[in-house]
Amino acid sequence: MAQQPNGSHGAGGHGHSSHKGHGSFKSYLIGFLLSIVLTIIPLVAILKDLVEGTAALVVLLVTAVLQFIVQLLFFMHLNEEDKPRYNLMTLIFGLVIVLTIVAGSIWIMTNNAVAH
Amino acid sequence: METTFLGRKRKRLEAAHADIGGHSAGGSHDEHHDHESLKTFGFWIFLITDCILFGTLFATYIVLRGNTNGGPTAEELFQMPGVIASTFILLTSSFTSGLAVLSMNRGNVKGLIGWLAVTALLGASFITLEITEFVHMVQAENATIGTSAFLSAFYTLVGTHGLHVSLGLVWMVALMIQLARHGITAVTKRKVNVISLYWHFLDVVWIFVFTIVYMMGVM
Known part of the structure; x- marks a missing residue:
């Protein structure tokens, strides 16, 4: 019984695309190595x-965003999603809200005469 | 009283597992697969809302980080060796939780539980380092959550991330017990996928804590 769902998943995976939604050891290893490099670059630079x-600031933010993308692609397999891409859509929606909150807070507080 | 409750709950669980096995054998496997992937998507939406929670805490920290109220500043306070160590520990644990998912996809229960255990151990060392850092800051530097607006925002942001990791540890241990009992079923498979997503997400949040709080603090 424990074999059943796993067996059918495996067969389905090999049927039309060998690593759809699963990832391979190679992709995890590449993601891990890229993450390490993207952590060492800002450390050494700063x-x-x-x-x-x-x-x-640019070096720090660019390497952080790149590492975010590496984790999304190599660890969370966002690029292997079937259409319609609801995961990607909710992520973009969330990021728009987060950026609005963060950029809006910084903007209004640096122009706030009362806070200074 | 308690044993009957547990017994009933267990019976229900077993029925649920048997149900899944029966259906996939009967050929209407897709229906259950859809149900489980819908649950995974629901968890993804939770992660997005959690992103927004951390977004507000980051915004608060960035706005308040200069307001030290005569207390210690970020540059005086942060000790980078411990922070760098915890960054690499969490990064490695994100990788090992991916290896757990790979073992699961190969049908290897022992490998799956083993990699989850490695991930949990790395997570526990991360939390130990964080608690040590906080204790040192409060006792040696007299930098408490009430010292300044900068420190209130710092402890709230970094502490919320730490709480997420601690919660993930409890969850991971519970999942390892379930896996040892039931093996890899459609239900436990979905749970492993979800906790792995959660763990990668915590690593992503830590990247930004590391960059915005620590690196920009000592810059």
Whole structure:
């Protein structure tokens, strides 16, 4: 009985696309290595004072966003989703709200005369 | 009293598992598959709302991080070696939870429980490091949640993430017990997929905590 659902899943997976929605060891390993590299880059750049000011902010944010994308693709398999892509749509909707909250808060508080 | 309740609950669970087995054998497997994937999608929506929760805490932290009220600043307070260690620990645990899912897809229950155990151990070391950091900050630096607006926002943001990881640990242990009892069924399979998504999500949130709180704090 424990074999049954697993067996039919496996067969279905091999039938039309071998790694749909499952991922392979290789893709997890690539994702892991990319994440490590994207963590080491900002660490070295900031702690060794290779970049400063705005350039440092750009390096930090770009590597963080890249690592977010790596996790979404290689670990959460967002690109292997069947159409209609409801997972992607809800994610984009959520990100729009998060960016509005964060950017809106920063914007209004830096222009708020009472807070200073 | 309690045993009868547990007994009843167990019987219901067994019936549910038998039901799934029977249906997939009967050929109407798709219906159950749809039901389980609908539950996974429901969990995905929860994760998105959790993103919004963390978004508000990040916004609060970014706005308040300069308001130290004469207390210690981020640069004085943060000790990067511990933070770097916990970052790599959580990153590795995100990878091992992926390996757990791979073992499951191969039908390997022992590998699945083993990788979940490794993930839980890494998560536990992450939490231990975080608690050590907080205790050090409160006792040695006198930096409590009431010291300044910066520290209130800091403890709320980092503490909420820590609570999520702790909750994930309890959940993971419960799931390992279920897996040992029932093996890989349609239900436990969905649960493993969902906890793995949750764990990757916590790693993603930590990337931004690491970048925005710690790296920008010591920059």
